[in-house]
Amino acid sequence: MADDLHPIPVPARYGKSFVALENIDVYFMETCSKMSEKRRLQKRVIVVIRDHLYSCYEDGSITRCIRTPTIGSLYVKDCDVVIKVPGDHDLWVRMPQGVPPSVLTNVLRKLFYGNTGSNLPIVPVATEIGDSSYPVQLVKPDRQPIYLDPMTQPE
Numbered sequence: 525m526a527d528d529l530h531p532i533p534v535p536a537r538y539g540k541s542f543v544a545l546e547n548i549d550v551y552f553m554e555t556c557s558k559m560s561e562k563r564r565l566q567k568r569v570i571v572v573i574r575d576h577l578y579s580c581y582e583d584g585s586i587t588r589c590i591r592t593p594t595i596g597s598l599y600v601k602d603c604d605v606v607i608k609v610p611g612d613h614d615l616w617v618r619m620p621q622g623v624p625p626s627v628l629t630n631v632l633r634k635l636f637y638g639n640t641g642s643n644l645p646i647v648p649v650a651t652e653i654g655d656s657s658y659p660v661q662l663v664k665p666d667r668q669p670i671y672l673d674p675m676t677q678p679e
Contacts, residue, residue, distance in 0.1 A: 541584035559616035601649035
């Protein structure tokens with residue numbers, strides 16, 4: 525793990541809904557918007573622990589879980605971060621006002637390196653996310669189960 529990456533306390537506003545995080549090292553937790561497959565913004569709490577990223581409802585229910593070592597790359601433009609997941613659908617996150625994308629990308633970059641020993645490609649997008657140069661797959665592949673791992677402290 526990178527020496528300059530330290531867990532953060534779970535913000536008080538999430539305490540009652542995210543009691544499962546009480547004894548888990550959390551590195552990022554913020555209410556963001558995620559882009560649906562119909563390209564509509566939906567409010568989600570993005571939580572990053574050592575080896576997983578979770579997209580959750582505000583009540584703490586997990587809607588998506590991505591193992592950080594399976595991330596292929598990140599697309600970044602303005603306040604948007606697209607988490608590219610090879611063999612699965614991507615997660616397009618719009619950061620809230622006042623929180624730069626680098627807060628999330630730096631955490632993911634450091635955790636990816638700590639988990640894999642490799643650098644996570646971070647691609648600054650010059651045109652538009654989703655165009656032919658920067659394709660985004662927001663639709664879940666047919667018959668693919670959603671991977672949900674409970675929020676637990678890794679061994």
